[in-house]
Amino acid sequence: MKEFTLSTARTFEDVWQETEICPAFLGTSPRPVKEVGYCRADHDGHHWYHDYFPVHPEYMTDAIKEEFERLAADILETEPVVQGIPGILKFCADYPESVQKDGARNRYNFYLEGEAANYWVTFLDLPKDYNFYLHIYVK
Template structure:
């Protein structure tokens, strides 16, 4: 399984746009960040700090200024990813986005997990809790008392989790913190962020906590069949 982020989606777009520059660009593609035409000469454009793509000179300057004062432009506001662009983007595999397509599960029936007093949506089958100790990630799994995952479902959960930790964004707590600033949904707590994804059988909520010496990542897996059956 390959998991997409806003970064990987932009990099895929750029792989196509870049071909226009084979011998300078007669009709340069638009800057993925602001939508203005790029300079005809590839080297005159700037390399983004957040994805391996070229952006226009103005955007290069804007990124540097925003970076200096910690005011990163969220990647979902980039021209190429925002609603302003007519063409929807396509990608193979699940994408981590700030749009939650399964809000209905949070207002439906609830249940308790063993040894846990918090209520979870009834469709939640399992969640993982990870923390980064300065060297590596440690993960524990928490199963609902209800339906146990079949081999097929367990494989899907394992593949998602493995692919997640293979992303450079989840290499360390620091990389996850940088990723959250530009690519995750902020919350009222400045060190907590959300992202959402879906696989064949699951809706997935990633809750990221960027504080050191705390639990840093929760992955909640909700069975679509149960979630949508109770819609």
């Protein structure tokens, strides 16, 4: 049994109160100043493939890294999420309050307060695109 509990209620509202254009992040969109980094993943119909992108690498600690890596692996290996988009849809069907319309796709948002950091989990149901994001925020 996995040791995490995802919630559809965001309990760490302060994360989005202060943002900046971060030099370590290659985008031009403002990022929360408390964001350590994020993982994004896509499913090719057989396996998940994911990469990590730092936003504020100076915030990364061994404890956050260990917790984040364990959490990402646990979520992506959990039934039915391990199956890709069909599994995401099956999992998210139990949480209708998680859905947010985002153009042609649905975005499903979940949150988790870890011991070392806070996390925002997003699933997306668009084929041939990234289907999973896991953002890490310092407490």
